[in-house]
Amino acid sequence: MKFGIFYEISVPRPWSREVEKRVFDNGIEQVMLADELGFDQVWSVEHHFLEEYSHCSAPEIFLSFCAAKTKRIRVGHGIVICVPEFNNPIKVAERTATLDILSGGRLEVGTGRSATWTELGGFRVNPDETKKTWDEWVHVIPQMWTNERFEYSGRAFSMPSRAIIPKPFQNPHPPMWVAVTSPGTEIDAAERGLGSLGLTFGGFGDQEKKIANYRRIIKNCNPVGKFVNEKVSTVNFLYCHEDDAQGTKTGRRLTGTFNFLAAQLLSAREAYPTKSYPSLGLLPTLRADAAGPADDMGAPEGIAIGNPARIVREMKKWEAIGVDRVNFLLNSLETVPQAEVLASLRLFAKEVMPHFQDRTEMQTAAAGGR
Amino acid sequence: MPRFGTMNVKPWAEGIVSDIRDYKTESVALPKAQILNLTLEIDDNKSDNLLPPAMHPSIPSYTIINVMHCPESPWGKFSIAEVRIAGRTVVRPRGFVLRSFVDTPDARRELSNRWGFPVAEGEIDLETRHDRIQARVRAGAKTILDCELIDRDFISGADIQYLANMQLARSKIDGKLILVQVDPEFTFSKAERGKPKVNILDAGAWKTGGNLEIHNPISSSYAIADVKMPVVRYIVDPERPAFQGTTKVAA
Numbered sequence: 028m029k030f031g032i033f034y035e036i037s038v039p040r041p042w043s044r045e046v047e048k049r050v051f052d053n054g055i056e057q058v059m060l061a062d063e064l065g066f067d068q069v070w071s072v073e074h075h076f077l078e079e080y081s082h083c084s085a086p087e088i089f090l091s092f093c094a095a096k097t098k099r100i101r102v103g104h105g106i107v108i109c110v111p112e113f114n115n116p117i118k119v120a121e122r123t124a125t126l127d128i129l130s131g132g133r134l135e136v137g138t139g140r141s142a143t144w145t146e147l148g149g150f151r152v153n154p155d156e157t158k159k160t161w162d163e164w165v166h167v168i169p170q171m172w173t174n175e176r177f178e179y180s181g182r183a184f185s186m187p188s189r190a191i192i193p194k195p196f197q198n199p200h201p202p203m204w205v206a207v208t209s210p211g212t213e214i215d216a217a218e219r220g221l222g223s224l225g226l227t228f229g230g231f232g233d234q235e236k237k238i239a240n241y242r243r244i245i246k247n248c249n250p251v252g253k254f255v256n257e258k259v260s261t262v263n264f265l266y267c268h269e270d271d272a273q274g275t276k277t278g279r280r281l282t283g284t285f286n287f288l289a290a291q292l293l294s295a296r297e298a299y300p301t302k303s304y305p306s307l308g309l310l311p312t313l314r315a316d317a318a319g320p321a322d323d324m325g326a327p328e329g330i331a332i333g334n335p336a337r338i339v340r341e342m343k344k345w346e347a348i349g350v351d352r353v354n355f356l357l358n359s360l361e362t363v364p365q366a367e368v369l370a371s372l373r374l375f376a377k378e379v380m381p382h383f384q385d386r387t388e389m390q391t392a393a394a395g396g397r
Numbered sequence: 398m399p400r401f402g403t404m405n406v407k408p409w410a411e412g413i414v415s416d417i418r419d420y421k422t423e424s425v426a427l428p429k430a431q432i433l434n435l436t437l438e439i440d441d442n443k444s445d446n447l448l449p450p451a452m453h454p455s456i457p458s459y460t461i462i463n464v465m466h467c468p469e470s471p472w473g474k475f476s477i478a479e480v481r482i483a484g485r486t487v488v489r490p491r492g493f494v495l496r497s498f499v500d501t502p503d504a505r506r507e508l509s510n511r512w513g514f515p516v517a518e519g520e521i522d523l524e525t526r527h528d529r530i531q532a533r534v535r536a537g538a539k540t541i542l543d544c545e546l547i548d549r550d551f552i553s554g555a556d557i558q559y560l561a562n563m564q565l566a567r568s569k570i571d572g573k574l575i576l577v578q579v580d581p582e583f584t585f586s587k588a589e590r591g592k593p594k595v596n597i598l599d600a601g602a603w604k605t606g607g608n609l610e611i612h613n614p615i616s617s618s619y620a621i622a623d624v625k626m627p628v629v630r631y632i633v634d635p636e637r638p639a640f641q642g643t644t645k646v647a648a
Contacts, residue, residue, distance in 0.1 A: 078399075149457075291454075291456050298459065299615060299616045300590050
């Protein structure tokens with residue numbers, strides 16, 4: 028199992044230039060430390076208009092900066108919203124290829140379609156169309172990356188023959204993922220040979236079924252890219268502290284703040300009745316999973332908060348049901364002071380990560396590098 | 398932290414709110430109700446004045462116009478028309494009811510006594526036409542609401558999600574103003590979707606004070622559903638954040 032971190036860039040009111048910059052700067056400092064400590068990936072979301080919750084509308088810029096400041100950590104652009112009002116697929120292919128080159132082949136590309144009316148309405152998107160355009164985008168982008176010239180006539184997008192350049196550094200192209208929130212999206216991922224970027228925080232039982240279904244279907248997939256990315260990633264919160272009670276208390280503050288903010292947004296389904304969004308999407312799921320059920324210390328099942336022993340135990344459960352990677356949210360509204368976030372990362376790397384490293388990785392780490 | 402509503406509750410409530418008898422109503426069935434629902438984005442800068450401080454505005458702010466005709470009820474057939482401001486009580490999506498116009502005295506009495514609906518008298522028409530569903534409300538000899546669902550299209554009832562109400566009422570027990578959560582259950586037998594259109598929304602009748610400015614229509618739905626009016630489970634102090642001021646009054 029590998030571990031990463033991910034960024035929403037949550038900025039508390041009252042907003043000022045200084046506060047906004049501090050949140051970005053803190054994130055960069057965390058990414059640089061995570062790189063040194065052996066975290067495998069840093070992901071950055073694409074969100075628009077989500078006040079306080081996420082000011083991460085230009086993740087490719089943030090990730091370019093991260094890549095420039097780090098040496099090993101992979102950079103996850105995700106999810107890229109595959110809806111024409113947000114992103115032209117040509118531009119997606121061009122900017123991801125450029126980021127892959129500049130990062131030295133460290134790019135992962137997540138795909139999705141947005142789940143809030145706050146965003147969809149802001150770009151005047153018809154929610155009935157987003158799944159269809161996502162499907163079209165994930166089929167054409169790998170071809171844009173790998174064909175010298177590309178020509179296409181599709182449902183939501185067409186172009187005459189052109190050379191889409193540059194091409195990615197990774198051969199044949201970066202791994203592709205899809206955000207799995209709505210029921211059945213894990214099937215969409217498996218059928219297309221895409222990695223499952225699970226965006227729910229907890230609930231082992233439900234996740235285990237989804238993962239088993241994903242593994243079963245992907246064996247007979249028709250991959251949209253040049254290779255099958257059979258990987259299952261989930262997201263989680265992280266606050267690790269030597270004292271279990273302190274770790275749980277601060278971790279609960281982090282999860283509570285995140286869920287409180289998420290709830291203020293307007294989900295697509297709440298505003299617009301459509302079968303395209305059969306569930307309320309990411310946000311209520313996060314709230315439900317991270318709110319409980321809790322153990323004696325108040326830590327919800329599967330959430331990485333508390334002391335190292337507790338976190339090892341919870342991560343082993345995720346590993347047992349087939350999760351390959353866990354990406355952690357470290358802060359929300361800066362509710363955890365930066366020094367504590369950095370200390371939490373260090374403690375996790377020291378006390379938790381060794382329980383999940385294979386022999387080769389440990390030998391490499393012991394020799395001073397990866 | 399998210400924004401809070403900025404309504405000045407006590408003056409706003411003057412002459413508007415109903416007295417709720419107690420919190421012990423049984424649930425009540427309203428079979429085969431016809432429900433027209435419009436959602437429209439509104440001016441964020443003004444609409445916070447239409448939410449009590451217990452609630453957070455949704456992002457973006459929006460209003461919900463709801464017109465329901467109930468052919469059967471324990472109080473005979475009746476219709477109700479409401480304008481609500483969408484918000485959140487802590488993390489739960491809820492619609493704050495500005496006013497509820499109801500067309501029969503028996504229904505007005507029961508809806509206010511049992512659930513604290515801020516009722517007023519009005520004539521309500523809900524008309525189904527080939528290309529639209531239209532609702533009109535008249536009160537005081539003038540039309541105070543004229544709205545439509547246009548471009549009708551069939552969907553599944555499972556696609557519809559209604560928000561529960563938060564309605565300001567005065568408790569007969571202690572005379573205090575309270576927000577009453579009313580969260581009916583719906584079993585759909587028919588559902589449609591279309592575009593929302595508002596022709597008339599009288600600011601005086603709905604007591605919006607110029608704070609409800611429609612900016613961006615979102616969607617409209619029409620449904621036939623069996624409605625189960627609930628027992629009252631939660632009440633909230635309208636002037637305190639809901640995470641501090643919520644009281645559970647029934648399981």
